[in-house]
Amino acid sequence: MPEVRCVILAAGQGTRMKSNLPKAMHPLAGRPMVDYVVRAATAATGERPLVVVGYGRELVEAALAGRADFVVQKEQLGTGHAAAQAAEKLTGFRGTVVVLPCDTPLISPRTLADFIATHERAGAAVTVLTAALEDPSGYGRVIRSADGRVTAVVEDRDATPEQRAIREINTAIYCFDSQTLFAALPRLRRDNAQQEYYLPDVVELTLADGRPVHAYQAGDPDEVSGVNNRRQQAQAEAVVRRRTLDRLMDEGVTVVDPETTFIDDTVKVGPDVTVLPFTFISGESEVGPECRLGPAADIRDSRLGRECVVQYSVVEKSAVADRVTIGPFAHLRADNEVASDVRVGNYAEIKNSRVGPGTKISHHSYIGDADIGGEVNIGAGVVVVNFDGLRKHRTEIGEGAFIGCNNNLVAPMKVGPGAYTAAGSTLTKDVPADALAVSRERQQVHLAGWARRRREKANKEEP
Ligand code: UD1
Numbered sequence: 331m332p333e334v335r336c337v338i339l340a341a342g343q344g345t346r347m348k349s350n351l352p353k354a355m356h357p358l359a360g361r362p363m364v365d366y367v368v369r370a371a372t373a374a375t376g377e378r379p380l381v382v383v384g385y386g387r388e389l390v391e392a393a394l395a396g397r398a399d400f401v402v403q404k405e406q407l408g409t410g411h412a413a414a415q416a417a418e419k420l421t422g423f424r425g426t427v428v429v430l431p432c433d434t435p436l437i438s439p440r441t442l443a444d445f446i447a448t449h450e451r452a453g454a455a456v457t458v459l460t461a462a463l464e465d466p467s468g469y470g471r472v473i474r475s476a477d478g479r480v481t482a483v484v485e486d487r488d489a490t491p492e493q494r495a496i497r498e499i500n501t502a503i504y505c506f507d508s509q510t511l512f513a514a515l516p517r518l519r520r521d522n523a524q525q526e527y528y529l530p531d532v533v534e535l536t537l538a539d540g541r542p543v544h545a546y547q548a549g550d551p552d553e554v555s556g557v558n559n560r561r562q563q564a565q566a567e568a569v570v571r572r573r574t575l576d577r578l579m580d581e582g583v584t585v586v587d588p589e590t591t592f593i594d595d596t597v598k599v600g601p602d603v604t605v606l607p608f609t610f611i612s613g614e615s616e617v618g619p620e621c622r623l624g625p626a627a628d629i630r631d632s633r634l635g636r637e638c639v640v641q642y643s644v645v646e647k648s649a650v651a652d653r654v655t656i657g658p659f660a661h662l663r664a665d666n667e668v669a670s671d672v673r674v675g676n677y678a679e680i681k682n683s684r685v686g687p688g689t690k691i692s693h694h695s696y697i698g699d700a701d702i703g704g705e706v707n708i709g710a711g712v713v714v715v716n717f718d719g720l721r722k723h724r725t726e727i728g729e730g731a732f733i734g735c736n737n738n739l740v741a742p743m744k745v746g747p748g749a750y751t752a753a754g755s756t757l758t759k760d761v762p763a764d765a766l767a768v769s770r771e772r773q774q775v776h777l778a779g780w781a782r783r784r785r786e787k788a789n790k791e792e793p
């Protein structure tokens with residue numbers, strides 16, 4: 331087997347995306363497009379690919395750091411020019427050079443591996459990965475002779491009307507014998523509609539040298555569709571999303587409505603999890619077995635243990651243990667550690683806090699920068715006053731404490747284990763363990779009978 335190197339062309343801006351972000355960095359289901367191509371290339375060959383970067387190169391290099399080598403194309407003069415920059419880095423390499431664009435993110439390692447194997451088995455100088463599309467517009471067309479041999483690839487803009495009618499397209503994925511590629515690249519010319527160096531022109535140069543050029547047609551056209559604009563991005567996203575959901579369903583996850591479920595392929599979901607409609611799970615999230623998520627759960631970069639329930643709620647960058655119930659309408663903002671059997675209910679917001687096992691925060695609360703023990707009851711309307719206008723302070727609530735309804739806990743402060751605080755209190759001082767703290771105006775009745783007299787007066791005035 332000859333050696334293989336993959337080259338990924340990712341220097342273009344992606345003019346048709348109408349974006350400042352380089353095309354390579356546009357995300358699909360949470361990961362940049364180029365990341366998909368790098369993973370497929372690495373999986374198919376076992377080698378680290380060489381990525382040609384240019385426009386927005388810092389972003390691309392940062393996203394792929396440690397997983398690819400880079401070469402810079404200073405001016406974007408076309409795919410042939412981009413490949414030439416890579417060829418300079420590969421001087422001395424003998425074997426198969428696989429070239430891929432950064433904008434065919436759906437290519438599978440299996441198709442790629444089959445393609446490379448076919449090229450090598452046939453001993454071709456160049457093999458073009460092609461596909462038959464219902465709508466080939468915009469793509470380079472594969473021109474064949476009467477006996478079916480590939481004779482050229484013609485860009486859409488340079489094609490005649492007859493050539494435009496051809497449905498077999500160039501996927502822009504190729505295998506080259508290294509010597510053939512290195513010899514052809516310096517001979518490319520810019521005499522075309524876009525005045526660019528076209529990599530597909532290597533086909534004609536190779537044929538002119540009398541060397542064999544083959545085509546290999548991909549079975550699944552979805553895998554090789556290019557993402558050049560936001561519409562194609564949305565179509566590719568739908569395919570990625572569906573693939574992820576199919577995999578999760580195969581692994582034992584119930585997805586009630588795949589059309590309205592959005593799970594990044596970076597997410598891990600345990601068996602017997604049920605995902606209800608309008609649920610989003612993204613980033614580095616992990617969901618334990620038998621959780622029930624949704625309707626309308628939005629879980630980002632968070633870990634959930636087993637048998638958790640999340641309804642109509644947002645959970646961000648938090649670690650949640652087993653059997654925790656969240657929502658409806660709760661918000662776990664970043665950096666929470668929530669222990670098992672906790673209940674976070676309606677209109678509760680929690681941020682940068684630790685919550686002990688079995689604690690209940692059931693209604694209308696704000697908990698910020700707090701350390702709360704286990705089996706604590708937080709009454710309705712409790713607010714932790716963590717910010718004094720200048721600084722944030724922490725609040726500590728001991729195990730088994732009972733915080734009455736509508737309390738303000740002005741941080742920094744501590745409520746000892748087992749303590750009670752009376753409803754309506756604004757607490758500014760520490761409360762010792764097992765004490766009762768009352769910090770509110772004593773109720774007074776100034777006008778006994780006032781309400782009765784008022785009613786009687788009103789009745790008399792009625793006609
Ligand atoms: C290219 C092919 C076309 C094929 C289509 C498949 C050429 C000339 N055309 O067209 O035959 O049907 O892909 O999707 O190759 N790039 C650089 N540097 C440059 C220019 C481009 O790195 O100077 C990179 C881009 O970032 C992109 C890739 O090369 O990843 C392809 O460029 P793009 O402009 O998308 O080519 P298409 O017009 O789609």
Ligand code: CA
Pocket residue numbers: 431433556557558
């Ligand atoms: Ca393209």
